[in-house]
Amino acid sequence: MKPWLRAAAAVLAVGWGANQFSPLLIVYRDLDHLSSSLVAAVFGAYVVGLIPALLVGARLSAKLGRRGVMRPVLVLSALASVILIVGADDLWLLAIGRLVAGVASGAAFGPGSAWIKELSGDGGARRAAGALSAGFGGGPLVAGVLAQWLPAPAVVPYLAHLVVVAIAAVLSWNAPETSPASARRARLGKALRHPEFLRRVVPSAPLVFAAATTSFAVLPTVLPVPGVPIASSGAIAGLTLGSGLVVQPLARRLERRGGSVLTFGLVLAVAGFLCAALSVGLGAVILLVPTAIVLGSGYGMLLVGGLSRVEALATAEELAGVTAVFYCLAYAGFAAPYLFTAVSMVVPATVVFVGAAGVVVLLVPVTAK
16 A cells, blocks of 8 residues: 555544544434534533634644654544544543544644655655545545434444544554654745735635535524435535545646636625525525535535645745644634524524625735736
């Protein structure tokens, strides 16, 4: 197996654990009788652990190496699933489990993406984004199917993740180290001050996961599919993130030809939010499919576009740290479900989606080349 694939297995496993929770939002809401706002808050606890861990992970990667960070992160990702299994009936344990999953993800994604890139050479940004998207999409897809049709829906999906982590650990444990342990500090200077990073990457990055979570965490709760709400939620997540994975080679080709991948991504996000408004306004479940595809494609374009800009602007010493900062900005979009729940208490859902589209329209000229 190619070395970059071994590193990608670790990133995929952590991404799987990060997103397997999304179709289970309905399980906790219905079986444990939790309110939508409480479920959204537990979902968002992930970000509380993730953002500081992103920055710490980059520093640890400079001192311990990429592999030196990813080994304990795999253990931490598995631990998060164990906590979620044990805490199936306890709101605080669920929040702690999501928090630990966030810490694992935050510590993994910067060093892991840099590890894949360094083992890949050209095309590293697309491969890193692909590994992340495959985990993000596979986790909820499998979790949704297992939770819908097997007993113990708050337990069995997490067992699948433990199997995935075990396989990834076997594959990646002794993968080649590309950044040997040292006492040096991660550098974040020039790339973060670069005008292109400030003008194009910073405004567009939150839309990466705002687009994705709108599709797989908001729409299934607002417009559930009759009869199979859990499986369909997982399928929507898989379709959203799978579309993001499929579109990434196209994004890289556009990037090589000088096209503005970030602009394409923002336009797709606008179209996706409008599709979401139409779906909810008409109560048309069937429109969830094209909506997921459009929002997922926007997610994929924005993810590859952002990582490509980071790869182009950062030096080798800066790469893990600047990638971590990009993910911090991107994961701000994970607040979208909670914000939607809060705003939709006073404003109709269709208006919220149209308003989101309007905000993104304003960003298009700002981030254009």
